[in-house]
Amino acid sequence: MKQLWPQGPVYADDPVFKITTDSVLLAHFAARRTALEACMDIGCGGGLLSVLLHDRFPGGIYDSVDIRPEAVEACRRNYRANAIQGEAVCLDARQYRTMGRPGEYDLVVCNPPYYYAGRTSPDPDRAAARGDGLSPAQFCGAAGYLLRRGGSFCLVHKPEFLADIFAAMRLADIEPKRLRLVCHQADSAPSLVLLEGRRGGRPGLEAAANLILVSPDGSPTQEVRQIYHMRVKA
Numbered sequence: 001m002k003q004l005w006p007q008g009p010v011y012a013d014d015p016v017f018k019i020t021t022d023s024v025l026l027a028h029f030a031a032r033r034t035a036l037e038a039c040m041d042i043g044c045g046g047g048l049l050s051v052l053l054h055d056r057f058p059g060g061i062y063d064s065v066d067i068r069p070e071a072v073e074a075c076r077r078n079y080r081a082n083a084i085q086g087e088a089v090c091l092d093a094r095q096y097r098t099m100g101r102p103g104e105y106d107l108v109v110c111n112p113p114y115y116y117a118g119r120t121s122p123d124p125d126r127a128a129a130r131g132d133g134l135s136p137a138q139f140c141g142a143a144g145y146l147l148r149r150g151g152s153f154c155l156v157h158k159p160e161f162l163a164d165i166f167a168a169m170r171l172a173d174i175e176p177k178r179l180r181l182v183c184h185q186a187d188s189a190p191s192l193v194l195l196e197g198r199r200g201g202r203p204g205l206e207a208a209a210n211l212i213l214v215s216p217d218g219s220p221t222q223e224v225r226q227i228y229h230m231r232v233k234a
Helices: 021-030 048-056 069-081 093-098 124-129 136-146 159-171 222-227
Strands: 038-042 061-066 088-090 105-110 147-157 174-183 190-199
Touching: 021 048, 021 105, 021 147, 021 190, 021 222, 038 048, 038 136, 048 061, 048 069, 048 105, 061 069, 069 088, 093 136, 105 136, 136 147, 136 159, 136 174, 136 190, 147 159, 147 174, 159 174, 159 190
Parallel strands: 038 061, 038 105, 061 088, 105 147
Antiparallel strands: 147 190, 174 190
16 A cells, blocks of 8 residues: 555556556546546546545545456455545446446546457556456446436547447447547657546537647656646746
């Protein structure tokens, strides 16, 4: 168990996946709101998203699901260590009609498998952790089932799958509303996309400025320093 930053929450890693940039960026992206009452994390791993969001919105209820028992146990330990209210359950997210409280969440978050339709990791632990084929239709279907009307679905994924994700969102009555591309450096092609949709929302997509991770000198950008609670350079 380690403290994520001075005076910040504590966290014990998922046995298979350590803290990753995509989850940290997703938590920061999803926290652009004024309040949070109930959140569901689909494919929670050790519960990092809930831990980070709880630090910003301590009054919320945080439910989580993952297919791996060891990840759910790590998530439960992190919930206890940070006094997070909510339930972490072991189940397959493709069976989403058995999870949580349908229609009652104002936020669903997901750092899903980036590759699906048979393209999985040769490592069995990583294949299981990535959902072993969980597709945009499946994780968007779960979000649409769980969200209240007007609730938000925030996820991180690869830009090359945006067409599939947009189509799946709309089939689940989730309208894409906010998008931000993530680039390693200012002149790099985007490597990740952060996306927010709203259940029952009207058409209209806001594209934010790209999030740049590294400055020309190789150091983290000022924005990344702020996201990670590093000392910001003068």
